[in-house]
Amino acid sequence: MPFREINSKMVEAQVVPGQRMFSQRGAMLAYRGDVTFTPNIAGGQGGVMSMIGRRVAGEATPLMTVEGSGTVMFGHGGHHIEVIRLTGETLFVEADRLLAFDGTLEQGTMFMGSQGGVMGMVRGQVTGQGLFTTTLKGHGSVAVMAHGGVIELPITPGRAVHVDPQAYVAHQGDVRNKLSTALGWRDMVGRGSGEAFQLELSGSGAVYVQASEEKL
Secondary structure (H helix, E strand, O other), X not given: OOEEEEEOOEEEEEEOOOOEEEEOOOOEEEEEEXXXXXXXXXXXXXXXXXXXXXXXXXXXXXXXXXXEEEEEEEOOOOOEEEXXXXXXXXXXXXXXXXXXXXXXXXXXXXXXXXXXXXXXHHHHHHHOOOOEEEEEEEEEEEEEEEOOOEEEEEEEOOEOEEEXXXXXXXXXXXXXXXXXXXXXXXXXXXXXXXXXXXXXXEEEEEEEEEOXXXXX
């Protein structure tokens, strides 16, 4: 069920019988037809463990399961919406940036520190973003939220991309992530964001970066 972009802050999706979607609570703006919205305590295709990961990441509300027959318009807080279409690969995205996604996608949770080591853990403590990142894998569409627009930066072998952690939205492909410091520990005192930390992404794939460091 691909999303149709109405404008930069609204998307529309067709809901058909026998298929379902998941959305962030409060993301529905309007709908036509016979459509139901119910809280999903299992956390989508990822099951209970996926839901646990999302709650550890600080997400207080469950996903909503969207089913029935009709058309639904999604948006949230006036944020920019970017539609990412997956053709079998895995998308890594901050849980609080998910607006809505196809129920055909398999949902999971990855601990960011698993690739970044100790510095990966520092990311959550200093920047205020979660240690966990939601994974969506398979064939389908994902609508993510961001501030001020999104740009897709390619990641190619031998050419790592460095991103401010608070500007990071999502990434996909065969990519490794590592959080590094651009300043000494003494210089970082009192600095919770900005250039003091850099998220290094290397390998082959793409990273999605928002135009503003403002948190959702």
